[in-house]
Amino acid sequence: MKDTRKYVKSRQLHKEGYSQESKVDLDGNGKVQSVSLTSDRKQNGENAYDSMLLERILDRDNLNRAFKRVKKNKGSHGVDKLIIDELLKYLQTYGANLRQFILDGIYIPKPVRRVEIPKDNGKIRKLGIPTVVDRVIQQAISQILSPIFEMTFLNIATDFVLIRDVMML
Numbered sequence: 001m002k003d004t005r006k007y008v009k010s011r012q013l014h015k016e017g018y019s020q021e022s023k024v025d026l027d028g029n030g031k032v033q034s035v036s037l038t039s040d041r042k043q044n045g046e047n048a049y050d051s052m053l054l055e056r057i058l059d060r061d062n063l064n065r066a067f068k069r070v071k072k073n074k075g076s077h078g079v080d081k082l083i084i085d086e087l088l089k090y091l092q093t094y095g096a097n098l099r100q101f102i103l104d105g106i107y108i109p110k111p112v113r114r115v116e117i118p119k120d121n122g123k124i125r126k127l128g129i130p131t132v133v134d135r136v137i138q139q140a141i142s143q144i145l146s147p148i149f150e151m152t153f154l155n156i157a158t159d160f161v162l163i164r165d166v167m168m169l
Contacts, residue, residue: 057144058099066139067091070132078131079113087132098133109134 077083082090101107112128119125
């Protein structure tokens with residue numbers, strides 16, 4: 001029971017008079033190898049895989065394609081009331097800051113505007129409309145991640161078909 005109290009006490013980081021420890025010594029048994037690409041760290045502690053993805057997402061060509069896609073899809077404004085026709089000027093003015101905020105991990109998306117659309121049966125359908133800036137960011141993310149996941153799922157489906165075919169022999 002003493003060990004449990006000592007552990008709980010060491011986890012109380014924000015209370016005055018308690019230790020600033022944040023981990024428990026596991027006598028060397030705490031090391032586990034990971035196969036996840038997302039846990040590979042560079043020397044400075046930054047996640048190498050995340051960094052590569054983020055750079056690809058924030059690549060100028062990818063962002064330009066995302067902007068063109070959002071503009072083509074049209075759509076209504078979000079809570080900030082910035083319309084698509086004003087988007088290019090906004091991105092030319094604030095695009096570098098926006099990109100840096102995302103890289104620094106301090107970008108906070110705006111709330112989603114809620115709209116109610118009447119349905120034929122008399123009920124209503126709730127719809128969330130992000131700001132046009134958030135839609136460009138979402139589109140840029142989708143353009144990079146979708147091909148990665150599509151290939152992963154295609155490989156899984158192919159493997160499944162091969163296994164199924166072998167089992168039917």
